[in-house]
Amino acid sequence: MKQRHFIDGEEVETPLNYADLAIELNYDVDGNSQAISVNNWDWGVGDRNKQNDGYLRVKKHSDDGLSFVGLPHRVELDNEDGTSYVLFDGYTDVGKAQFFHDKITTPSTEKGKLDWLNDVSDGISFAYLESIGKIKDTDFIKIPYCINKKQNAYEIIITVLTLFVVADKIKEQISTISEMTSSAGNQFEATVIIKLVLRILYILALLASVIGLVIKLYNMLIQPVKYHYGMYVGKQIEKGLEYFGLKLSSSILQKAPYNKMAILPEKYKQTEQTGIFDGIQGVIDSTKLKGKGYYNGTFGELLRSMKQMFNAKIIIQDNVLYFEKFDFKLSTPIYTLPDLWDARYEYTQNIDECKSNFLLTFQTDNQDKNTVQEYKGTSVQVTTSLSGTVDKQLNLLNGLQEVRIPFALGKRKKELNTIEKLINEFYKAMGATIEALITVVNAILIVINVLIALIQALIKAVATIGLKLNFKIKTIEPIEVEAFKNLVEDRINMLVMESDFVNIPKLILINNGNARANTLLPTNEIFINARYLFDNNHYFSSFIGRKNWIGNQFLIKRFENIPFTFDDYEKVRVNNEMYDFEGNELKLLSLRFNSYEGTAEGTYKQQKAYATNLKEFIYEPE
Secondary structure, eight states, X not given: OEEEEEEXXXXXXXXXXXXXXXXXXXXXXXXXXXXXXXXXXXXXXXXXTOTTOHHHHHHXXXXXXXXXXXXXXXXXXXXXXXXXXXXEEEEEOGGGOEEOSSEEEEEEEETTSXXXXXXXGGGOBHHHHHXXXXXXXXXXXXXXXXXXXXXXXXXXXXHHHHHHHHHHHHHHHHHHHXXXXXXXXXXXXXXXXXXXHHHHHHHXXXXXXXXXXXXXHHHHHTOOOEXXXXXXXXXXXXXXXHHTTOEEEOTTXXXXXXGGEEEEOOBOOOOBOOGGGTTOBXXXXXXXXXXXXXXXXXXXXXXXXXXXHHTOEEEEETTEEEEEOTTOOSSOOOOBXXXXXXOOOXXXXXXXXXXXXXXXXXXXXXXXXXXXXXXXXXXXXXXXXXXXXXXXXXXXXXXXXXXXXXXXXXXXXXXXXXXHHHHHHHHHHHHHHHHHHHHHHHHHHHHHHHHHHHHHHHHHHHHTTTOOOOOOOOOOOOOOOOOOOOTTGGGXXXXXXXXXXXXXXXXXXXXXXXXXXXXXXXTHHHHSOHHHHIIIIIGGGSSSOBTTBOOSOEEEEEEEEEEOOHHHHHHHHSOOEEEOTTXXXXXXXXXXXXXXXXXXXXXXXXEOOOOXXXXXXXXXXX
């Protein structure tokens, strides 16, 4: 097949090493991703007078100072029947060129594929995406959270005594004010009026003191609901891909439950409240929320972290990035390997995948002891051992595979603690009483203010005849105190934290709507859970079978110099599943296609359970 090379859309002289052209398909050990790479190209001097010499095009691109701009490179193959195939469409990296006297050597990478994305994904951060308008505040989620400190017996005793004294004093004033009200039938009885005014002023001071005391007690031991910004994981990955001209397709991140999975990023700086919440840190009014809700890192870091967490397969095809489970197939296998009549196989590469210990863990946050005290779901350990009695010195099982997910688990508030219950009951019992007392006091103030108005009129009348009185009586403003609200009970199912600071970013499942109603989903601890992830996404790495999976046991086989066409290459380029001549499913691990010679060589694996004396123990530390 004849090769034709195009640089920046113009056909150029064939590279000096065109006969060595080989396309390499490299799938990772677990078959989770595919990568395409092409040999380095030797662009020869040829005829310096020919403008279509590749050497001159590459040299000019470098001389123009464009080393950080990929130079478009396309390779086409012409069949004997005149049919053309686009074998490769990407760019050659002049920045990595090697310059010789008679040639320039450059590597080429296929555009819009995984190799390319791996190279460029760490080049942007989410802060940068925000700076160019790709991420806006409307993309953030307002996450309500409540502080949940560990209470001690001393705090509980003080709370009980304080609430008792407050309640008793309020009841005493209710009784007194009722008696005085009944004695105030005659508005002009001076002694009653004076006593009532003094009593009203005392009650005003008492109410201010009581309300202030309860609020301070509340602030000190419980604190009001506060807010942080977060952002859905799927939305962030979509924004990153959009920057590179790609779209996301994922049955993991775009469908329940993980379409509701959000990241609460690190929070190191907090504002301090004034007024009745004086000294309290954090944002209480969700309309005044500031800060950022996106992941504090690069797009590449987040994509790799999610791939690690879900053990996901990533495929890029037609400008769509597929983020799916390990057994996802973009299409059914369509390539059949010819009959090789080769009985050779080995276990070595597969045996090396068997680890006697598998550990999957989320992080804990030293700023939030809830991530330690409610540890279950944070870690799972899977131990593979030999069944039966075996001499320990003959036991060949070994190794540790670790999956460390760089996020902490957000914890959901399931119940009120002791002090919250005490203050909540106080609100329920005394809230209506205090409101009733304020109503009575305000009713009496109306009568008193009428009398004060009469006295003021009298003073003015006396002044008209030249008699000046040196005192003024001001009317008393009615008490306006916001009704005691149920500030405790409605925090159930909210994100719970020990402090307002976030040292390790948290993962949570949460709805996005009215800020106050954005509670964690009841399934939060079920799906963001180490054991669940192992049972549903990582189990295939185990050599023990489960469900319809016979275990990660394979025979490793090879083929060499088999006839291979461009049509065959297209069949396996985005699907490493294939058949042998007997119809058994195989999984391609690597392939090297020499289009000049029309041959291929590669490695594949065929599933077969060969180790039958294994057992598994799963441990979830609490």
